[in-house]
Amino acid sequence: MIDFHPISIGDGAPCGCVRCGLVPEASYAPIAEVEARLTAVRTAPGAPADPGSTVTAGGVALVGPEPFAHPELPALVAACRRAGFSRIALETDGSALAAHGNAAGVLHAGVRHLWVRVLGAENATHDALVGRPGRGAASRLGVTAYLEAASATGVTVAVTAVVPVCVHTLGDLPAIVAACAQRGFHAVRLEAAGLLPSQAATVIAAACDTGMVNRVWVSTDGALPLPETHRLHGEPDGGPIQSTSGAGGA
């Protein structure tokens, strides 16, 4: 119900499953290009004059490659604010938040939503699947730092774990959800990331149930199989708007 316009900041992804294929090299768009995409969202047919005046128009998510590696991340966030968006999300692998000052910095800049990619319940599993040793532990520290910064300043934030669901993460999904709950995530969003075996719906339902008993909401995107009994988990909130005016394209 509260959706975000995805604004691509370049080519690539913060991280992905290396066993499913090569994660493309990151390349970053210049800030003028990103600003043009923001403007396109603002001026798209049907968009309100004041983006802050309605909920669905109020959010933008900076997606694509790892945003903390973008040379002008502060300027990107500032551009979102200048464009009038009150809800700004970053999609990240979370590890850079552990670096001194980053968590408090993005919070102060206006980032209230984090989409943190998580591929394993254990650090070792996550590291193996993203092909980058040490990222799991750093991501945990980063998320903790962001939550602590928000708590210290009394700012409400929403931290969502984004879990790409492929054959390599499927079996670990319930454990991932439990781990995310323990780490303080507010929600988990399961995203289809490849072909799945026939029993996938059962495992995904188990992941949703794990969220319920661990007090973290789990949603799934429309491409993932889900039993009818769990249909309420199949309507993602707080994710990217699926059809955009093309502003999200790189």
Next chain:
Amino acid sequence: MTAPLKVALLALNSPGYQSLALGYLRAYAQADDRLKGRVGFQTLDLTTDDDPWWVAYRIIALEPDVLAASVFCWSARAVYDICRIVKQALPDVRIVLGGPEVGPIAAEVLRAHPEVDAVVRGEGEAAFADVVDLARRGKPFSRADGVTARDATGAPVAAPDRALIADLDAIPSPYLAGVLEPREGSAYVETFRGCPHDCAYCFEGKGYGRIRSFSRERVEAEIAFLAGERGVRQFSFIDSVFNLTPDRLRWLSDTLAPYAARGLVLHTVEVDIERVDDEAASLLRRAGVVSVETGPQSIGADALATCRRAFDADRFAAGVAALKRQGILVETDLIAGLPGDTAEDFLKGVSFCLSLDPGKLQTSTLHVLPGTDLYVRAAELGLRFDPEPPHEIVATRDIGFADLRRLEARSVHIARLYAARIEGD
């Protein structure tokens, strides 16, 4: 000379809140000529975060003759624990309960809790003063109208209902009487009792029959004392509807405006939002109102009809818009699990509220409270709920247990997504 009767008053509030009820009970009893100089009161205005054993420890240290507790659905379990412990330590203490959680089911409470001696039904001030007087004279509590107590065998026996206090000004202001202190610059104000609505899920106003008001002079004196002499900067109005009538709203606005101009604010006053136009919103702002709380609770036609609630989407939206133009945050409330609502109805309600960008979304699951129509008609309506307080809904005819919990979790998440935004730009 006979030692004064020692009475301990107990309330367990949600953290950050105070009990105005204890203030009323004590102020009224202290003003009673029968009790002056003969009774000593101690108020324990605590929170639900306090450990029951620690609370019992404090009560036992006071060695009260009477323990009186105000009980709500959220505090009942802890109060029962405390009473049980205290009775074991002080077998002669007489325990009296009152409040919406116990009054409507007084006999059941006495049967389930042998440590409790009496339950005050309905409005408590006059009945409580009588109970204290009876305790002082060693008489049975069942002599007090509006009280259910025990007979010689311990069985519940109900005295006749008590007439409501005709003139609310007979209840001294607990602030002016000095028995309740503003806390952290904040105080409660009540200008009338009762509710113009008759919502099936709500206890507010049940049994009151009609609206009774404190005099304007009394309210003005209380406000002047608190905002003027005591420097209170925040009022919580507990009236069921702040904009009860245009005339009252204008009077309250006129009364509060001088203090609001000096920084007094009113948070989350309850309003009938469908009656808020630009003029009303302006009066609210002038009174210092910075946020209001309102429905719709549901937008499903069946649930609205069953709960006897009116809802006009256009008028509701117009009210929100008028308040937003005045910079007033609107907290829109929705209840999951109302009879007649499906999961989809509830989610449509969430979507409707968000479409108005009101400022805050507050969702909760239904609590089937004693004394409400839904409590009485639960079986007929297919409502299954926890019989133990806080009486949370377990399942309805239209929404099963698991989906109710899912709606709860999902709506909390949506409310967080909505609240996570840059403010003040």
